[in-house]
Amino acid sequence: MSDQVSGKDGRPRWLPFDLLGDPVSANKGMKGRPQHAPTAENLEKLVLLFGMNRSEAECAAAIGLSVPAMRKHYFSSPELQRAKRHADMMLEGELLQRLNQQSIAGKTSATEKLLKRLDKSRLGPTPTAKPKATKRKGVKEERRDAAWDAGRQDDGWGPLLHGDGGKALPN
Incomplete structure (x- = not known):
């Protein structure tokens, strides 16, 4: 019983849960913050945010981490890096799969949305607006x-050295 009251270094040993039932970190009562524990929920949030073309700083802020900590805990493996790079395609594929399942189940609104998405993908990217005409100088x-252009083309002193309007004098 005495080993449950104190830890190896003589400090009090903490129970794994507090009075409200929340888990207590392993370094409770010691210096420093506990290391971040990655969760599937946060990973899903990150994939959604990257799919919306958010920056790394915005994604890290959304889950309350710094950018290096986010990279360390969530994108250290090659599979997760690939998921980060292709998050928009993963989300589009998931959406099309769900719409297809609903369409097969007989939901006509899902069929309409699926057809619209497929037509949009066949057309390609939407054309961008033409750039505005530049203002006349x-x-x-x-x-x-x-x-400025004349100064760049001049290879030296040019006509200033030659008194004949730029024609070179014979040697």
Whole structure:
């Protein structure tokens, strides 16, 4: 009974659960924070967020971790890194599978949504808006640019050394 009251180093040994039934970390009463324990729920949140094209910082903040801690605990294995890279395709596949199952079960709204998604995928990416026309340069800007271009093309002192308007003098 005495070994249950105190730990190996003479400190009090803690029960695995507190009075409310919540688990107590192994380093209770010692210095430092307990190490993060990855959960399937947090991994699912991360896949959803990466599927929505969120940044790593936003995803880490959503589960209350730093970016390095998120990488360490959730994306250390190659399978999870692959899931992170292809999260949008995984989510799209899962959605299509569910819509297909509902469509087979006879739900017409699911069939309509499935057909719309398939038509959208056949059409390809939506066209982006054309860039706006650039504003015409003023006279001063055109002259400044012309002077800049002339200065870049000049290979030295040019016409300033030759008194004949840029024609080279014979040696």
